[in-house]
Amino acid sequence: MSDALLKVRDLKIGATVYPPGEKPHDIEIVHGVSFDLEKGKVLGLIGESGAGKSTIGLASMAYGRGGVKITGGEVWVNGRDILKTGLSDIRSLRGGEVTYVSQSAAASFNPAKKIMDQVTEASIRHGKFSKKEAEARAVELFGKLGLPDPENIGSRYPHQVSGGQLQRCMTALALCPEPDLVVFDEPTTALDVTTQIDVLMAIKEAIRDTGVAALYITHDLAVVAQVSDDILVLKMGDMVEYGNVDQIINAPQEEYTKALVSVRSIDHEEKVPTPEPVLKVEHITARYKGTNFDVLHDVNVELHPGQTLAVVGESGSGKSTLARVITGLLPPRSGNIHFAGRDLSAALDGRSREDLRELQMIYQMADVAMNPRQTVGTIIGRPLEFYFGLRGEEKRKRIKELLDEIEMGDGFIDRYPAELSGGQKQRVCIARALAAKPKMIICDEVTSALDPLVADGILKLLLDLQKIEDVAYLFITHDLATVRAIADSIAVMYQGKVVRYGGKTDVLSPPFDDYTDLLLSSVPEMKLGWLEEVIANRKMESAGN
Amino acid sequence: MNPALKLVAQRLALGILLLFLVSILIFVGTIILPGDVAQSILGQSATPEALANLREELGLNEPALQRYLNWLGGLLQGDLGTALTNGQDIAASLGGRLKNTLFLAFWAAIVSVPLAIFLGLLAVRYRERWPDKLISAVTLASISIPEFLIGYVLMYFIGVKLGWAPTVATIHDGMSLGQKLNTIALPVSVLTLVVLAHMMRMTRAAILNVMQSAYIETAELKGLSMFLIIWKHAFPNSIAPIVNVVMLNLAYLVVGVVVIEVVFTYPGMGQYLVDHVSKRDIPVVQACGLIFAAVYIGLNMVADIVSILANPRLRHPK
Numbered sequence: 001m002s003d004a005l006l007k008v009r010d011l012k013i014g015a016t017v018y019p020p021g022e023k024p025h026d027i028e029i030v031h032g033v034s035f036d037l038e039k040g041k042v043l044g045l046i047g048e049s050g051a052g053k054s055t056i057g058l059a060s061m062a063y064g065r066g067g068v069k070i071t072g073g074e075v076w077v078n079g080r081d082i083l084k085t086g087l088s089d090i091r092s093l094r095g096g097e098v099t100y101v102s103q104s105a106a107a108s109f110n111p112a113k114k115i116m117d118q119v120t121e122a123s124i125r126h127g128k129f130s131k132k133e134a135e136a137r138a139v140e141l142f143g144k145l146g147l148p149d150p151e152n153i154g155s156r157y158p159h160q161v162s163g164g165q166l167q168r169c170m171t172a173l174a175l176c177p178e179p180d181l182v183v184f185d186e187p188t189t190a191l192d193v194t195t196q197i198d199v200l201m202a203i204k205e206a207i208r209d210t211g212v213a214a215l216y217i218t219h220d221l222a223v224v225a226q227v228s229d230d231i232l233v234l235k236m237g238d239m240v241e242y243g244n245v246d247q248i249i250n251a252p253q254e255e256y257t258k259a260l261v262s263v264r265s266i267d268h269e270e271k272v273p274t275p276e277p278v279l280k281v282e283h284i285t286a287r288y289k290g291t292n293f294d295v296l297h298d299v300n301v302e303l304h305p306g307q308t309l310a311v312v313g314e315s316g317s318g319k320s321t322l323a324r325v326i327t328g329l330l331p332p333r334s335g336n337i338h339f340a341g342r343d344l345s346a347a348l349d350g351r352s353r354e355d356l357r358e359l360q361m362i363y364q365m366a367d368v369a370m371n372p373r374q375t376v377g378t379i380i381g382r383p384l385e386f387y388f389g390l391r392g393e394e395k396r397k398r399i400k401e402l403l404d405e406i407e408m409g410d411g412f413i414d415r416y417p418a419e420l421s422g423g424q425k426q427r428v429c430i431a432r433a434l435a436a437k438p439k440m441i442i443c444d445e446v447t448s449a450l451d452p453l454v455a456d457g458i459l460k461l462l463l464d465l466q467k468i469e470d471v472a473y474l475f476i477t478h479d480l481a482t483v484r485a486i487a488d489s490i491a492v493m494y495q496g497k498v499v500r501y502g503g504k505t506d507v508l509s510p511p512f513d514d515y516t517d518l519l520l521s522s523v524p525e526m527k528l529g530w531l532e533e534v535i536a537n538r539k540m541e542s543a544g545n
Numbered sequence: 546m547n548p549a550l551k552l553v554a555q556r557l558a559l560g561i562l563l564l565f566l567v568s569i570l571i572f573v574g575t576i577i578l579p580g581d582v583a584q585s586i587l588g589q590s591a592t593p594e595a596l597a598n599l600r601e602e603l604g605l606n607e608p609a610l611q612r613y614l615n616w617l618g619g620l621l622q623g624d625l626g627t628a629l630t631n632g633q634d635i636a637a638s639l640g641g642r643l644k645n646t647l648f649l650a651f652w653a654a655i656v657s658v659p660l661a662i663f664l665g666l667l668a669v670r671y672r673e674r675w676p677d678k679l680i681s682a683v684t685l686a687s688i689s690i691p692e693f694l695i696g697y698v699l700m701y702f703i704g705v706k707l708g709w710a711p712t713v714a715t716i717h718d719g720m721s722l723g724q725k726l727n728t729i730a731l732p733v734s735v736l737t738l739v740v741l742a743h744m745m746r747m748t749r750a751a752i753l754n755v756m757q758s759a760y761i762e763t764a765e766l767k768g769l770s771m772f773l774i775i776w777k778h779a780f781p782n783s784i785a786p787i788v789n790v791v792m793l794n795l796a797y798l799v800v801g802v803v804v805i806e807v808v809f810t811y812p813g814m815g816q817y818l819v820d821h822v823s824k825r826d827i828p829v830v831q832a833c834g835l836i837f838a839a840v841y842i843g844l845n846m847v848a849d850i851v852s853i854l855a856n857p858r859l860r861h862p863k
Contacts, residue, residue, distance in 0.1 A: 058766075061766055090768070091769075096768060102762075112855075112857055113778075118763075121764075121767055156861075157861050
């Protein structure tokens, strides 16, 4: 046997599922996966949700989340099969030899304990360091990971630092006990792009400096290309392709890998503005009740019939607040909204049924936007009854038409949301919005919770529907690739202000303002060495200033 | 100002306001009760003159508002008035009773609260296995049987058959602490059995709820033992709901023990209240009602304040 640090052979993992209306039964979710990871190397596990990548990552710590059980195969860490070793050995493995960085540091830190206590806990428990040594090491790691005030940040509670900072603290937590292997499970997915790039660089440098090996799990091939030596592509629990990063990115062999590499290839010609916009937002300034600062400052945008305005910005930029103002949920302090040739009442109470019908909304989380106890037919049928008074056979016919439009077919009419996939749920939400025959739909991060290939399908569907129904979209997103794919015009928001606004080509062409430049250059590109290039460019620029 | 301190100050002010409102409610409630105090003191055969004299003497002819203000003024100075039936000062005769009730409640709490929390932790540790099911079954059974029945059963077996503890729990000031504790052993056991299930199940539920959190998984992946995870990571995050149910049960131990006091002839507030309700002694009823209300409001306020202080987001703002 070679002296690989982690050696996985024919790993099989099962889970108990509880399908509605059926008896719970066991299924296999990972079907025989094998790979090696040597000391100091990084292996990227990539795939869409349900591919089994997190499950495989956790299996390297002999851990199964929820009802997940490892059913077969071997997992060798440091020369012994951890699936056959005892509980006390597994405890010394977890947090000692192998550590874990989760997707959401905000949820993975205990809110009731100080950051330092949590970062050093494993090292102290496993007797690797004394409390004093562990704390000194933590401070050193905080500094290495670029956290502000590394001496004192440990004495804060998790809610007192930002999301990006907490994600770095989580990396410090994983590196503190000097493990041999760190499992990074989507460590930057929940971050804004401009934050992601810094955390990514910090992680990469920490891996290089400490010589630790890493499993890097993500759905974003462009990200994994920046940090990995090898890549393993997974699909539905099967190995699709396994090779070094250069081969996977530049010469993928399998169709599925090719699809992942070329995702977001939608071509959308920018349309010219019409004389009469369907939505005109003028000088909107708004704040939330009980606060004393404005979240929107003098926002002006226009949306033309049958076109798409993308509102792009990071979390906290005010883009979702703008949607709340337009829908009437948050009356602005000042400013006007013109819609379809009339003034819209600022408050929801003052709007007519016609106003409500013509302005629909689709949400990020499709599963919480639907009543789980209603069938697809009931969900889509509700606006048909409410706005058009359709009943019986007439209503059913229209529901079937709508299901056809979203490419799902009438077989779904009596299904419940729980029986649908994430993409199908979002399609049902789209059909529900279309059922009202709106002039405009606000799409709030509608593809953010979906896998890239599924999201691609949703975007294509939205564009097709726009051609047929001549509906306008106000598309709120943080994802610039999405913006490129579907927008006609773009508003870039930052700290409640529109910092850049115009046609797609104009907004995305230089010269840029500082913020747009930062935003655009932070979007990971599917090429090797991109991360270093960007960081080097930024250092040069700041040196030049 | 620290938001936690601000919230605590708000809770205190609200508690005092609530107590004031309750005093109005108690006063109004006792006024609209049917019947006449003078009549019930003097009996059916009293002459109209004697009744009129007594009413005058008791101040029953004054307007209600005036009487309320007099009563409230007295309360604020610690004067609970005098009992109509025997003319004794209520504060003096209530003082000893209240002390006894608090004594019993205190020792019942000392036994039951740690036991309930420990059993709750144990049930979480062995969730869905036999220790969990056994704890659940036994505590549920003990809460389902009426407390007087448990009282008599314990009295028969432990008091009479085994002779471990006295069956009559009458304590007096001449006893040493050891003697007192031996005397109240049986009522404390019964009260413990009565309040245990509620607190234990709430502890179990609150911790199990927290055990679903991502940070528990983090702790597991640090290789910590299960009991350490429950104690160090889950318990600190479930303090608020646990304290709430503990305080509710403490309030029950003070306010709701009348049955136990009667069963074991314990000289506490409950017996005193029942005696005077039957004699229609309005000032005593009012005083007892107000004290019970104060205990309830006070303990719930403590629960609120502990919950506020247990929340790191409020204790350490950004």
